[in-house]
Amino acid sequence: MADQPDFPFRMSDEVTAARRDGRPLVALESTLISHGLPYPENIEVARASEAAVRAAGALPATMAVLDGMAHVGLAGSEMHRLATADGVAKLSRRDLAIALSGVAGAPALGATTVSATMILAERAGIGVFATGGIGGVHRGGEASMDVSADLFELAHTPVAVVCSGPKVILDLPRTREVLETMGVTLVGYRSDEMPAFWARHSGLAVDCRADSPAELAAIIRARTRLGIGGAVLICNPVDPALAIGIDEIEGWIAACINDAPAGAAATPWLLAEIARRSKGRSLAANKRLIIDNAALAGAVAVELGA
């Protein structure tokens, strides 16, 4: 926990005060700032997401590793660094220990993925987290074994995650299967289907539908009471005004997926490539859904009173 002296946290004054006063908090990630979106859209989205959490009545805690220290809650200048610096590391579960070790060669600046952000949120006592799209089984993953550490984290770490489904560049049926096997509770917000990031429809079912933040909070509370760990994954489909049809998206993916690099660079490369091919439409949808997910996470945190 945050009060453990050996865990090198730096909590912002605002987050510290919110925890002391029992005010609701929402964790936000930073990989989408440093690797998921171009500048200046990335800093606009980071600021707008924090504003959306506040408008809902909660307080934002954006996570990153700066100068070897895990940060829970960032200053504006720190978000700006993450949005503009070159060579920001992409930190997943495996990378956190290195980034916090102080060894030579450890990255000075690290953005946290869904998995790393869930870990920091749980350690900081923050139970609700908002992102854009989660990682999952990559296309061809049955051979390459490229499966995002996000899925493992969702299986184990008890933090509710609000997203717009797995990123549509992934193998969605296999990602859905792994979520089921891992025992992640998959809830559609005002949706019977698991959404697919920029697309509202995947053809894959959720475990249950919820139509209000109060219902979402009830499911999270019940899972917490069970004490089984792992996540409630809340899937909030993108605004229909900016949604893109799956067939159109599949065309862009087919045209570039064979050129994508392997490993951690795959997702950022595909997002940038499709932003270009879609003439910015995927970017507009991505921005909207991240901000809307932050707003919904704020409402859920208020409902939970934590």
Ligand code: PSU
């Ligand atoms: N949501 C977005 N854009 C992103 C991400 C989420 O709208 O770039 C990030 C998250 O940090 C997620 C990561 O953990 O993409 C998945 O990366 P990978 O597929 O390499 O596990």
Ligand code: MN
């Ligand atoms: Mn991967």
